[in-house]
Amino acid sequence: MADSVQELKQALNITGDAMVEKSDGSVRLVGSKCSACGDWIFPPTPVCPECMSESVERRELSEIGCLYSWSVVRIAPKNWKTPFVAGYVDFPEKVRVFAHMVDIDPECLSFDMKLSVCKAVVGQDADGTQIESYSFLPAEGRN
Amino acid sequence: MRRVAILGAGMVPFGKYPGKTLSEIAWPAVKAAIEDSNIPKKTIEAAYCGTALGGMMSGQRILKTLGITGLPIINIENACSSSSTAFREAWIAVAAGVYDVVVVIGVEKLTKFGGGTLPLEKEDFEVAHGLVMPALYAMRARRYMHEFGLTEDHLAKVSVKARNHGKHNPDAQLREPTTVEEVNRSRPVADPLKLFHCCPSGDGAAAVLICAEDVASKYGGVPINVVGSEINSGKYMTGFRDMTSPEITVRGAAQLYEEAGIGPEDIDLAEVHDAFSIAELLYYEALGFCPRGEAGRLIDEGETSVGGRIPVNPSGGLLAKGHPIGATGVAQIVEIVRQLRGQCGDRQVEDAKVGLTHCTGGGVSGFDHGVCSIHLFSR
Ligand SMILES: [Zn+2]
Numbered sequence: 001m002a003d004s005v006q007e008l009k010q011a012l013n014i015t016g017d018a019m020v021e022k023s024d025g026s027v028r029l030v031g032s033k034c035s036a037c038g039d040w041i042f043p044p045t046p047v048c049p050e051c052m053s054e055s056v057e058r059r060e061l062s063e064i065g066c067l068y069s070w071s072v073v074r075i076a077p078k079n080w081k082t083p084f085v086a087g088y089v090d091f092p093e094k095v096r097v098f099a100h101m102v103d104i105d106p107e108c109l110s111f112d113m114k115l116s117v118c119k120a121v122v123g124q125d126a127d128g129t130q131i132e133s134y135s136f137l138p139a140e141g142r143n
Numbered sequence: 144m145r146r147v148a149i150l151g152a153g154m155v156p157f158g159k160y161p162g163k164t165l166s167e168i169a170w171p172a173v174k175a176a177i178e179d180s181n182i183p184k185k186t187i188e189a190a191y192c193g194t195a196l197g198g199m200m201s202g203q204r205i206l207k208t209l210g211i212t213g214l215p216i217i218n219i220e221n222a223c224s225s226s227s228t229a230f231r232e233a234w235i236a237v238a239a240g241v242y243d244v245v246v247v248i249g250v251e252k253l254t255k256f257g258g259g260t261l262p263l264e265k266e267d268f269e270v271a272h273g274l275v276m277p278a279l280y281a282m283r284a285r286r287y288m289h290e291f292g293l294t295e296d297h298l299a300k301v302s303v304k305a306r307n308h309g310k311h312n313p314d315a316q317l318r319e320p321t322t323v324e325e326v327n328r329s330r331p332v333a334d335p336l337k338l339f340h341c342c343p344s345g346d347g348a349a350a351v352l353i354c355a356e357d358v359a360s361k362y363g364g365v366p367i368n369v370v371g372s373e374i375n376s377g378k379y380m381t382g383f384r385d386m387t388s389p390e391i392t393v394r395g396a397a398q399l400y401e402e403a404g405i406g407p408e409d410i411d412l413a414e415v416h417d418a419f420s421i422a423e424l425l426y427y428e429a430l431g432f433c434p435r436g437e438a439g440r441l442i443d444e445g446e447t448s449v450g451g452r453i454p455v456n457p458s459g460g461l462l463a464k465g466h467p468i469g470a471t472g473v474a475q476i477v478e479i480v481r482q483l484r485g486q487c488g489d490r491q492v493e494d495a496k497v498g499l500t501h502c503t504g505g506g507v508s509g510f511d512h513g514v515c516s517i518h519l520f521s522r
Pocket of ligand 1: 035036038039048049050052
């Protein structure tokens, strides 16, 4: 497996995948919810940073989040195809997720707009291996 | 704790030295600091060397060239705050009475990476997703512009001021003045940030010689007193955080001002971590130089230029002087020492008595910054 794909998997697979596909084709992010103090953490972790409890449960986050800020990024390490659109998306579970927004027109973005999770190719390794991860699209009236 | 003073300061002009090794870049800065102090080199009891990417035993590699060996040499990595952290550790050791005379070095050679953005640790999930430092600051900028009505011209004015200061600093990497129009026309990097909103990449080194205050009197010269030292890690927050207010700097400044009994109104000049134009504006507010939301007014009215109410980055700052990351913390201190001694020529802040340095570091997800170190100095 190519380097960047491996690195992304390691960064996100601390206790398993950070993303699941539902039977209806939609995608959810998976975080951890601490059974002791109730905090949510993303990506999933085996230990709660708030109370150090290891009794943390893998749970799906809501499908839709709100855009906090974003950028059109024009310089990045070479496995990223520039320019790309990326931003921080806030979820109702009070976690903030950094992600690419593939196939989105940056002109249509606005503060606090609703975005839904999807799966997309976000980059490519030197050997041509595609880097697949979560991405965001406008939620289009859903909430 | 004993009072600590700086007796010597030296640096090499920041720039690109691809043909030189790390120790070839650094030794002239160390030698300059020692000669500036008038203290014989054999009096030095310990050395602290800050570098983020210089590799193992950087301090030993540098100091062997000057024959300063057979003493404790401590190498410190703390991202862009590596050498401000080294300074802090050296200060603790002298203040505690462990050593009387210590040399502190900051050094970096970024040209060995061949340019581009700073290499970050890919086991971080945001970095593994392609987050680079300009993108992070771009998102801060966009949110601040949205919340407080800041414009691209405000951002550009920070870069223009930096170059206006840098043109008077022979140690600065970028010495050509620029204009708001030229900044706005420069190549987009991460919207809304353009190339001229970003500090240049490069190499450099700086050094200071510190000692216990009672030792300082033996060697003459004008000692510069260390009147406050603060360091913190960011708070890890997986949830929402206000990216328009850098919590680590707000918290650190409040702690330092209280400990030192000095407030922002007492400060004559500051060297702050303007890695990107937006950062300097956020720090005006975080360090208490103006109320929240008024950073744009401060730059508009020239209050942070040399000659203004609170000159910020008279050296040119990271935007013009350059940012060889591990060297930055000590280089900021070198500028404050020279300003407080009145040695800065056309960029001299008139009658400067109290100076502040502020250095942050680190792109780690969940943190505002990984580290922030703030120091206060007086003459
Ligand atoms: Zn917990």
